[in-house]
Amino acid sequence: MSKMYHHLPVEAYTTQDWFDREQRLIFSRSWRYAGLAEDLPEPGHYLSVQAGVNNIFIVMGRDHRLRAFHNICRHRGTQLIRAVGKTQKALTCPYHDWTYDLEGNLISVPDEETEYPGGLDKSCLGLKPASVDIWRGMLFVHPEPDAPSLVEWFGAVEPLLGPHDPAKLVEYPEARQSYEIKANWKIVVENYIDVYHLSHLHSNTLHMYDHARAEYGWKGPHYHFWEPPAPGYAKDLEQNLPSPRVIPKPHVGAWVPMLFPGTGIGASEDSWNIFILTPLGPELTRVENRTKLADASAWEFSKQEWLSSGFWKSFGGPKYSGEDVAGKEDPMASGDFTAEDVYACEQQQKSLASPYLEIGPAATGESPITRHQRAVLDFMDLQARQMGAGDV
């Protein structure tokens, strides 16, 4: 019998078999974050994204509408486009130069008469369409051409995500980063939504917010979370904000939802951040962070920084100091909450291999973890049933 980690067997976090099933049943069957809307600023711009087992590209047509197609040449399956770029009117496969227009129609096949003397019905060889939409300033793709709309997918949780309008904010490029965590994607999600750990692992890094007064819950598979500023931060809040406000007064607090599967947002009075998980293997996950700030002048940023410097110079610090520190690189001495989280995730993942592992009871503040495990199971069950296959 499998060893259980609450609702899931430990193998769900360690084996290729579970990873493959999740890729097929979760990440290939749901809306996938593909970038920020401004990544495709003009007609002709395109980008591609891996969504489970599918590689999908998005291109903006001359009507400024986005089209999404599976990034597979209809000839031999070669990927048509790489990464990001710009085209005028057409997309050409590098292998045999088959060329498609931006509607996905196959418009040219080199040496068509001699290579296909029996004729070739190009009208049956268009690119396979996928779905694309923009929501809260983010691009999303879905492998199916007639996917349920984003209203149906995110509608119930949207009112709980905060008053931010990401489309009106500007990216802070220095904050853009991508890194890998040696842990299963669900370990990373569970860390993100664990309310209990906030006051402990991050006792000295995130205490400007009042974790004891956090409000959190679920709308379908999506987790929502809000907490107010802690009293010391809330007193003179307008002065203490490190950068200009991105939401109108009197809204305050931190909204930290985790949208299924693995799309985290962290938004506060003065910033909007995304935390995108991509499972790379059973025990490896990539995180992509991007940050948007107020569309304000350099002067306004400097002014807010000066105003708030008094609060921040005496705020925070490492969790451990003195004799507890294990060497120069100890994340517990970093004073950086991300380093603290990465450390916790990777240590936990290592322990999953131990024969002596036995998971203790879940605390109240860990109820999101067990709920997320349920969401994973339920989503996979539902998809398997919809696919009419018993191959879960």
Place this chain on the structure above:
Amino acid sequence: MFEFHSLRVAELNAEIGGGATSVTFELPADLIDRFAWHAGQHVTLRFVLEAQEQRRSYTVSNPPGAPLRITVKRESGGLVSNHIADALSVGDRIEVAPPIGRFALEPRRHARRTHYFFGAGSGITPLFAMVQAVLTDEPESVAHLIFGNRSADTILFRKELDQLVTQHPDRFTLRHALSAASLWSWFSPWRQGHVDAQAVKAAITQTPPVAQDVQYWICGPGAMNRDLSSGLNDLDVPADRIHMESFGAAQPADDGVQGCAASAVIRLQDGQHEISVQEGQNLLAAIRANGLTVPFSCQSGVCGACRAQLADGAVHMRSHMALAEGDIAAGHILTCQSLAQTKRLTLDFRS
């Protein structure tokens, strides 16, 4: 196909200084279902004026759920439109046939769409109903209206549209184009000139779609519609996203093509008849003037009741909204919109 009901005029309102009239009908409870409409559809009115039956189709200028109302622009020399503007009183009864039409927007609560509306003049009437239907019943969707008029004082529903902008600042944008703006007007339009392909391109670039299910709704004179749909084609807009209705459909569109005098063979169930067609006369009028009975309803090319098979000869159709491309290829014509282009014609009504 059509049944007419006698409806009481509940309200009459002069619009744009008397240049148009809004007529609101009272709907008795037992007709509410029968007269349910989709935003963009039209009703057919039947009058007897100058001892002749006259039928005209007018768009319902309110969204579903609101009172049944039409808005009729006064046409110079227009028999029916002037009658509506000058001779109607509250309490009068008018023969009205229930709403029909394929130019219709059906809002869906869970749809998340971007709708671009391009209209000119009285072409606003269906678009006005559609914009309101989207704002009320498609809460996640956005509407952009680009509205062309001659001058500021001929803009229908100007106050109502401004009100919608105030009520839905995040979901509705309104841009006016004026082709003959007065120098003395305080009103400053988004653009001078007609709503043309350049205006379409500028509008889309200015407010590109956020929701990616994009629909384009065009309603104006035939020439504008042709220009806009070819403009959208140039931008690679797929044809199935473009919805269009020619306006001025209430009056036969005078596109300058003249009909010649002809003699026509009319094949009916009861046999074959030879009639003469006067120069400039539409075929339905000629058939009726010769005492023959054929089905017809709207007399404006939208209902399709008067369709026939053209077995021999050639005609020019002023409008053929009720026919699909395949029908036209198969030789179907709308007799109320057809002018003879050859001296001999054969029409078959038997199918």
